[in-house]
Amino acid sequence: MFIDATVGGGGHTYDLLKRGARVLAIDRDPQALEYLNKEIRNWKVEIGNLRLVQGNFANIEEIAKSQGFEKVDGILFDLGVSSYQLEEPRRGFSFLREGPLDMRMDPNLAVTAADIVNHFEERRLYEIFKTFGQEKLSRPIARAICRARQINPIVSTTELAKIIRGVYKGRVKKIDPATKTFLALRLVVNSELLNLENALPQTVELLKYRGRLAIVTFHSLEDRLVKRFFKQERKLVALTKKPVTPGASEMLRNPRSRAAKLRVAEKI
Numbered sequence: 001m002f003i004d005a006t007v008g009g010g011g012h013t014y015d016l017l018k019r020g021a022r023v024l025a026i027d028r029d030p031q032a033l034e035y036l037n038k039e040i041r042n043w044k045v046e047i048g049n050l051r052l053v054q055g056n057f058a059n060i061e062e063i064a065k066s067q068g069f070e071k072v073d074g075i076l077f078d079l080g081v082s083s084y085q086l087e088e089p090r091r092g093f094s095f096l097r098e099g100p101l102d103m104r105m106d107p108n109l110a111v112t113a114a115d116i117v118n119h120f121e122e123r124r125l126y127e128i129f130k131t132f133g134q135e136k137l138s139r140p141i142a143r144a145i146c147r148a149r150q151i152n153p154i155v156s157t158t159e160l161a162k163i164i165r166g167v168y169k170g171r172v173k174k175i176d177p178a179t180k181t182f183l184a185l186r187l188v189v190n191s192e193l194l195n196l197e198n199a200l201p202q203t204v205e206l207l208k209y210r211g212r213l214a215i216v217t218f219h220s221l222e223d224r225l226v227k228r229f230f231k232q233e234r235k236l237v238a239l240t241k242k243p244v245t246p247g248a249s250e251m252l253r254n255p256r257s258r259a260a261k262l263r264v265a266e267k268i
Contacts (some may be wrong), residue, residue, distance in 0.1 A: 001072040003064055005057040005199070008082030011034045017045035024069045028056045028106045028190075031091075035084050037111045056106070058195040059204035078216040079196070080260065081186070093186065095161035095178040101154065103171070103182075103189045113185040116161060118153050122146045131194075133184030134220065140167050141181060157182075183219065193221060200229045204236060207267040212239070218259045224264050236265040 004013045007025035008030075016023045019022035021054060027033050033054055044062070055063045057077065062203060063121050064070065085105070086094045101114035122142045129138035144167050147155065148261060161178040168177035187193060203213050212234065217223040230238040243261035251258050 001069055003060065003069060003072050003075045005060055005077045006079065007036065007052070007073060008080075009084055010039060012076055012078060012163065013050065013061060014043055014045065017043070017049055020046070021073075022049045022051075022069075023029055024051045024053065024064060024067050024072075026053050026055050026057055026060070026063060028054065029082075029085065030107070031210050032055050032082060032084055036190050043246060056195060058198040060199050061206060064206050069206070070146070072211060073205055073208055074212045074214065075206060076214045077149075077196070077199075077214075079222055080193070080216065080218045080256065083256075086256075089157075090155050093182075095176065095182050096230075098158045101157055101160055103186045105190045109189065110190060113160075113189050114153070114155055116185060116188065117145055118149050128188055129184050130180050131184075132187045132221065133180035135180040135184065137167055187219070187221075193225065196222060196225060200226070202228060204233060204267065205206075209267060211267045213267075214248045214262065215261050216262050217243075218261075223261050223263070230265045233265075235267055237268050239264045239266055 001022045001025070002016050004016065004025045007013050007027045010025070013023050013025045015139055029035075033052055036052065039205075040050070051067050053063055053067060053160070060062065060075075064072070082095055085091050085098075088099040089099035091101045099115060101112065103113040117125070120128070125142035125145060126138045129135040129141055143162055144163050145160070148154060148163050154163070160181075161176075162182050164178045207213060215226050217226060230236055240263050243263050245262075246257040246260055
């Protein structure tokens with residue numbers, strides 16, 4: 001029995017089902033689950049072994065027990081945004097596609113990225129970009145946003161990206177200048193670090209003896225949180241002294257994996 005706490009496009013769950021596992025697959029995004037429900041019709045696996053549930057992994061213990069997954073062999077978190085979410089312009093996750101400045105993984109959340117960008121004071125925007133995005137130009141970006149919104153509200157992904165790129169004008173940048181600011185907004189809109197912090201202790205209670213917890217992070221703050229938890233939790237022993245990162249061939253096949261770090265621990 002396994003739990004995929006962030007099922008997304010279903011890749012990890014599919015691999016588990018192929019190996020005969022029973023899987024509880026959780027996602028907070030109802031649209032992602034709707035998409036996945038259509039996809040699994042084409043999967044050549046035993047669908048009877050799959051339970052799909054909408055929910056926030058911050059409540060993973062409650063969700064698991066309600067579905068009869070009280071003690072499991074493994075739990076997986078893949079904390080990246082799914083390809084489905086990035087490629088759907090209406091979700092507002094990608095600065096490469098014109099769409100509303102939304103970024104909510106759960107559409108029932110009250111606050112969107114547009115709300116933050118248009119209503120938070122400059123100092124708060126600076127703190128968000130600096131803390132969660134580790135953006136070196138957080139202050140001038142926050143200032144530029146506040147100037148722009150005085151003329152017209154910032155309502156689209158491309159509008160915000162253009163403002164950020166304007167701040168970076170003439171500076172050499174390996175990645176798109178909008179990357180870190182968009183990441184910071186997404187983390188805050190969805191309370192991602194807080195949810196992870198709340199979920200981690202619950203996973204220990206759900207794991208069987210020698211059950212394994214695997215977590216893929218894409219942000220140094222997430223990785224630091226996981227590393228600290230593995231070190232402090234007496235019922236876990238880390239199996240990865242250093243995080244596993246993608247090789248050159250994998251990054252070539254999947255450029256989005258470049259920032260991924262995998263850590264694994266076992267319950268003792």
